[in-house]
Amino acid sequence: MASSTVRSGAERDVQAAEVAGRLLDSAQQLSYDPLSEVDWDTPLDEDFHGASPEWSTLYGTSYWAELTEAQRKELTRQEAASVASTGIWFEMILQQLILRDVYAKDPTDETVQWALTEIADECRHSIMFARGAKKLRAPAYRPHRVAVELGRAFKTLAFGEAAYAAILVAEEVLDVMQRDWMRDERVVPFVRTINNIHVVEESRHMKFAREETRRHLAKAGRVRRRIHAFVIAVAAYVIVTSMVNKAVYANAGLDAKRAIAEARGNEHHKAMLRSSCAGLMEFLASAGLLTRPALAFYKRAHLI
Structure with a gap:
């Protein structure tokens, strides 16, 4: 039994190295430099949305019906900037999780080299999101203080499947909405380019996160699996509920109190979130999480 366990563990390590090797090849063939790929120089065109209107937290509400087209476009620009800011916050957590995971490991190993490649991608993405939010004329939206402190604890303590599955949750939720935004001609062109870059490069990150989640779960006992399932769900709740800062409504010139109330009860937006997470929930279920x-x-976050 012991030799079988060792052998299966060695096989999983070989498989992980093979996946990492393919991802390294993919990164070499198709990666972007946002500083040169994104049109940073053309002034913001206010005739465009910042995100697909259907993804707005107010879309489908009575308040949305009352807004002018200019107000709707400004709201989606502020919401897109808030999502970008949340992305930066979590990418900083992600980078620290990965660095801790590969610390003192063999740097000649393909999995370590891929991890470093992913960190380099995330650094570029964070700068890209920051410049994009600034061009959308939005302030630096930050998560609530409680979320920031929970993130600080998570990046320090999370390991194994808890770290990689949480990474997957954040990337999967962003992936679906950004695929819509990058194809939508109503969205300002530079945001579409940003979303295209992120979708292409994050597809490799999600592949790695899924493989690492499975690999770590293979070594997890029942108690650890149940504890980490709960930790991942809490992380998902904090990430999703932090995506759109409540300050976006006032910054878009709306009645913040009414907007927050209508957004909280917006069944259309909840349905969009559930739809975006169908594949993610299927994976988590198959992994016993x-x-x-x-x-x-997950239900409180409207992900299922």
Whole structure:
């Protein structure tokens, strides 16, 4: 039994190295430099949205029906900037999680080299998101202080499948909405370019996160699996509920109190989130990570 366990563990390591090698080849063939790929010089065209209107937190509400087209476009620009700011926050957490995971490991190993490549991608993405938010004329939206402190604890303590599955959650939710935005001709062109870059490069990150989640889960016992299932769900809840800062409404010139109330009860937006996470929930279920306590948080975040 012991030799079988060792052998299966060695096989998983070989498989991980093979996946990492393919991802390294893909990165070499198709990667972007946002500083040169994105049109940073053309002034913001206010005739465009910042995101697909259907992804706005107010789309489908009575308040949305009352807004002028100019107000709707400004709101989606502020919301897109808030999503970008949340992305920067989590990418900083992600980079620290990966660095801790590969610390003192063999740098000649393909998995370590891919991890460093992913960190380099995330650094570029964070700068790209920051410049994009600035061009959208938005302030630096930051998560609530509680979320920031929870993130600080998570990046320090999370390991194994908890770290990689949480990375996957953040990337999967962004991936679906950004695929819509990058194809939508109503969205300002430079934002479409940013989303295209992120979707292409994050597809490799998601592949790696899935493989690493499976690999770490193979070594996890029942108690650890249940604890990490709960931790991942809490992380998902904090990430998703932090995406659109409540300050976007006032910054878009709206009645913030009314906007927050209508956004909170917006069934259309909740349905969009659930739809975007269908594949993610299927993966988590197949990995045994949809325990009853975890499901409670996914439901609160409207991910299932």
